[in-house]
Amino acid sequence: MPEFIDGNEAIARGAIDAGCDFFAGYPITPATSILLHLARELPKTGGIVLQGEDEIASMGFCIGAAMSGKRVMTATSGPGISLYSENIGFAIMGEVPMVIVDVQRMGPSTGAATTGAQGDIQFLRWGTSGGYPVIVLAPTTVEECYTLTLRAFDLSERFRVPVFLATDKETSLTKTMANIPPQDAPQVRERATAPAGEDFVPYRLENLSQVPAMSPFGGPHTLRFTTSSHDEEAYLTKDEQAIDRLNRHLAAKIEEHVEEISHVKADLQKGAETLLVSYGITARAMVEAGNRARKAGKRVSMLTVYSLWPIPGKAIRQAMDGVKRVVVAELNLGQYRREIQSLASDRQEVIGVHRVDGKLISPSQILKEGGLA
Amino acid sequence: MTTFKMDTYLNEEKMPYPFCPGCGHHTILDSLNEALVKLQLDPQEVVIVTDIGCTGLSDKYFVTNAFHGLHGRSVTYATGIKMARPELTVIVLIGDGGCGIGGHHLLNAARRNIGVNVFVFNNFNYGMTGGEHSITSPLDSVTTTTRYGHIERPLDLCATADISGANFVARASSFDKDLPDIVAKVIQHEGFSLLDIWELCTAYYVPNNRFGRKDIEATLESLNLEKGVLKADDRPEFSHLYRERVAGGEGEKKVTPPTKLKPRYENSLGRQKSFLIAGAAGTKIGSAGTLFSQGGILAGLHATQRNDYPVTIKTRHSIAEVILSREEIYFTGVEKPDVMFVLFPEGLNKSRDRIARLTEDDLLVINANLPKVETKAKTWALDFKPIRRWGRKKEYWALMAIAAYLREYGTYPLDALIEAINLKPQYAKDNLAAVEASVELG
Numbered sequence: 001m002p003e004f005i006d007g008n009e010a011i012a013r014g015a016i017d018a019g020c021d022f023f024a025g026y027p028i029t030p031a032t033s034i035l036l037h038l039a040r041e042l043p044k045t046g047g048i049v050l051q052g053e054d055e056i057a058s059m060g061f062c063i064g065a066a067m068s069g070k071r072v073m074t075a076t077s078g079p080g081i082s083l084y085s086e087n088i089g090f091a092i093m094g095e096v097p098m099v100i101v102d103v104q105r106m107g108p109s110t111g112a113a114t115t116g117a118q119g120d121i122q123f124l125r126w127g128t129s130g131g132y133p134v135i136v137l138a139p140t141t142v143e144e145c146y147t148l149t150l151r152a153f154d155l156s157e158r159f160r161v162p163v164f165l166a167t168d169k170e171t172s173l174t175k176t177m178a179n180i181p182p183q184d185a186p187q188v189r190e191r192a193t194a195p196a197g198e199d200f201v202p203y204r205l206e207n208l209s210q211v212p213a214m215s216p217f218g219g220p221h222t223l224r225f226t227t228s229s230h231d232e233e234a235y236l237t238k239d240e241q242a243i244d245r246l247n248r249h250l251a252a253k254i255e256e257h258v259e260e261i262s263h264v265k266a267d268l269q270k271g272a273e274t275l276l277v278s279y280g281i282t283a284r285a286m287v288e289a290g291n292r293a294r295k296a297g298k299r300v301s302m303l304t305v306y307s308l309w310p311i312p313g314k315a316i317r318q319a320m321d322g323v324k325r326v327v328v329a330e331l332n333l334g335q336y337r338r339e340i341q342s343l344a345s346d347r348q349e350v351i352g353v354h355r356v357d358g359k360l361i362s363p364s365q366i367l368k369e370g371g372l373a
Numbered sequence: 374m375t376t377f378k379m380d381t382y383l384n385e386e387k388m389p390y391p392f393c394p395g396c397g398h399h400t401i402l403d404s405l406n407e408a409l410v411k412l413q414l415d416p417q418e419v420v421i422v423t424d425i426g427c428t429g430l431s432d433k434y435f436v437t438n439a440f441h442g443l444h445g446r447s448v449t450y451a452t453g454i455k456m457a458r459p460e461l462t463v464i465v466l467i468g469d470g471g472c473g474i475g476g477h478h479l480l481n482a483a484r485r486n487i488g489v490n491v492f493v494f495n496n497f498n499y500g501m502t503g504g505e506h507s508i509t510s511p512l513d514s515v516t517t518t519t520r521y522g523h524i525e526r527p528l529d530l531c532a533t534a535d536i537s538g539a540n541f542v543a544r545a546s547s548f549d550k551d552l553p554d555i556v557a558k559v560i561q562h563e564g565f566s567l568l569d570i571w572e573l574c575t576a577y578y579v580p581n582n583r584f585g586r587k588d589i590e591a592t593l594e595s596l597n598l599e600k601g602v603l604k605a606d607d608r609p610e611f612s613h614l615y616r617e618r619v620a621g622g623e624g625e626k627k628v629t630p631p632t633k634l635k636p637r638y639e640n641s642l643g644r645q646k647s648f649l650i651a652g653a654a655g656t657k658i659g660s661a662g663t664l665f666s667q668g669g670i671l672a673g674l675h676a677t678q679r680n681d682y683p684v685t686i687k688t689r690h691s692i693a694e695v696i697l698s699r700e701e702i703y704f705t706g707v708e709k710p711d712v713m714f715v716l717f718p719e720g721l722n723k724s725r726d727r728i729a730r731l732t733e734d735d736l737l738v739i740n741a742n743l744p745k746v747e748t749k750a751k752t753w754a755l756d757f758k759p760i761r762r763w764g765r766k767k768e769y770w771a772l773m774a775i776a777a778y779l780r781e782y783g784t785y786p787l788d789a790l791i792e793a794i795n796l797k798p799q800y801a802k803d804n805l806a807a808v809e810a811s812v813e814l815g
Contacts, residue, residue, distance in 0.1 A: 003633055005631070057452075061453035070457045173679075174679045226441040284705060
């Protein structure tokens with residue numbers, strides 16, 4: 001049955017339904033209402049919510065709790081992601097399952113707190129030292145805020161990696177009619193844990209893309225856990241082979257499973273010369289633009305990208321196949337366009353539709369600048 | 374329950390320690406081991422959280438759980454562990470460097486009184502990176518970044534922890550014979566505890582300052598600082614208090630049920646329409662927009678609502694954009710509204726550009742007492758002033774204008790709006806009375 005709620009409420013409820021039992025965060029517009037909702041509701045389910053003294057502490061609490069068996073989430077905006085950076089690297093290195101919500105706002109720096117943007121798309125992927133992969137999902141509707149939160153928790157358990165939910169002020173704070181839970185709500189898997197009574201080696205791998213099972217602090221095994229380069233027993237090491245194997249594993253476990261993570265919606269039209277590509281809030285304007293163009297008798301294909309990182313290259317290439325022009329619409333100056341450009345052939349023209357004044361990209365702007373007006 | 378007898382908590386396979394000859398870390402870790410042997414804690418119930426620097430190498434030499442984290446953040450990880458598993462003993466090993474970079478976390482952990490035991494390996498400089506000064510380097514000391522003598526005063530870690538609210542505070546030197554006993558006391562005390570252990574860094578601080586064992590005592594004396602237990606309080610420990618007061622208590626409570634909207638009214642909307650309600654802070658513009666939208670959903674429509682107001686929410690404009698449609702709404706922005714409700718000067722000022730874009734097909738519903746505006750749109754002026762009681766209550770004008778609009782122009786029946794109002798019984802009485810009074814606007 002319908003409700004009238006915003007994206008942040010859908011994210012918070014998605015977290016509760018995903019079995020999240022630990023949340024820590026620091027207030028920041030436009031992400032605060034996730035913290036407020038969970039501070040009110042999560043303790044009712046026995047869950048813990050902490051407001052950290054800052055973003056760094058909040059991430060630290062989350063990592064400590066995740067390694068003690070909790071299913072954790074935090075939420076912030078761009079300036080908070082800056083402060084999360086060192087601990088994001090830690091969560092990658094230690095292979096910590098966690099969900100990080102980034103309700104994007106206008107940058108750079110403190111920018112404009114109450115103004116939406118999609119300026120963190122490369123930052124989320126590359127914003128920590130070493131450059132190892134993470135997963136980034138971007139919802140376009142309130143219902144998707146709910147379903148992709150569930151999906152983010154599931155992927156974080158599957159791959160033991162921080163999974164970002166990249167939303168924005170508009171998706172998070174615009175109320176819309178929504179059915180929660182929608183019929184297609186994904187399942188969230190249980191954490192893979194090492195069986196009691198057997199020897200536990202925290203980072204033992206049979207192959208590089210394998211994801212090792214966990215064992216929590218206070219559980220049946222003694223656990224070692226470290227932010228430093230380590231061997232399979234989690235002892236700090238300078239052994240070149242061990243370090244090489246670990247680092248390649250951190251990349252391989254994501255990159256060899258791109259198809260499993262890949263999530264797009266392709267609405268392709270035979271004979272279309274133009275493909276519209278977008279994500280997040282701007283994908284909604286793109287769909288409206290595409291529908292208008294079709295009503296006007298034009299043939300046009302549309303691609304909404306939900307899994308921004310790792311790049312769903314195969315699905316994007318399939319959608320691009322045969323078109324002359326690819327139009328990428330986003331609330332930044334071309335952060336995802338450069339990824340699309342790298343997938344295009346020499347004969348394909350890639351056009352960016354951008355806006356960085358805080359206003360939404362409208363369907364008419366996409367039609368005009370995309371050559372469909 | 375497992376019974377065990379631990380003769381040592383040291384990881385003999387990994388010994389010896391990697392520290393420089395004469396470094397105080399040897400004695401401190403030996404004392405920690407002795408304390409653990411004395412307390413006979415289950416090693417699986419103990420987590421040693423280490424910070425960065427030479428101290429950060431320590432966890433490897435124990436058979437307990439180990440967590441080696443980022444510089445200065447050890448207390449935050451320890452807090453997460455203790456919150457998740459209050460039954461565990463969570464020990465933090467940190468240097469004076471970590472206390473500098475993570476000072477904020479130290480203050481707040483003490484203030485919360487989270488049950489972690491912090492042992493500070495305080496050797497007055499950064500021993501791993503090259504002997505730079507730290508927050509505890511004494512005045513006039515020579516370090517690799519204070520070649521001409523240190524002119525910043527040192528931080529008293531114990532006094533800082535004490536005044537921040539720590540339950541247990543003590544100071545010792547690594548040369549103290551009773552160090553294992555005091556370490557055991559720290560571990561046994563509930564709540565946040567800190568032991569500041571003064572020691573020698575033989576790689577840098579000792580040669581740079583001709584500093585020795587006796588100088589530790591002399592420095593303490595010159596600063597008028599005492600050793601031993603400085604504070605032993607019994608404030609309730611945070612992770613237990615949280616379970617008692619906030620979550621995890623007896624009996625599970627239900628989360629607040631969502632407000633479901635069952636469509637059961639007709640609507641007469643043709644194409645998609647967008648509405649802009651322009652008001653002032655504190656005039657319930659957002660709430661009116663939500664009720665209008667919910668009424669639409671109850672009448673089988675799709676709805677979206679975007680609000681715009683300054684960060685200082687009790688000042689200036691408040692604007693709600695509502696879109697109603699028979700089909701799914703993709704683009705939630707409003708380039709040009711079809712209907713504008715302009716109720717207050719703040720909203721008028723903020724929405725002049727949109728008024729200018731209105732065409733003859735559009736409608737401007739405007740408070741009759743606002744200055745006249747030029748527009749191509751059809752104008753409907755509403756005068757709230759003559760309405761007794763409700764006409765004086767500005768915070769109901771938006772809802773009254775919407776009700777009047779629904780009566781005059783349709784879209785969906787007023788009953789749908791009334792049902793939306795009744796969804797929040799605590800506000801329903803006044804909202805319903807305002808809707809009733811709005812008849813006089815027509």
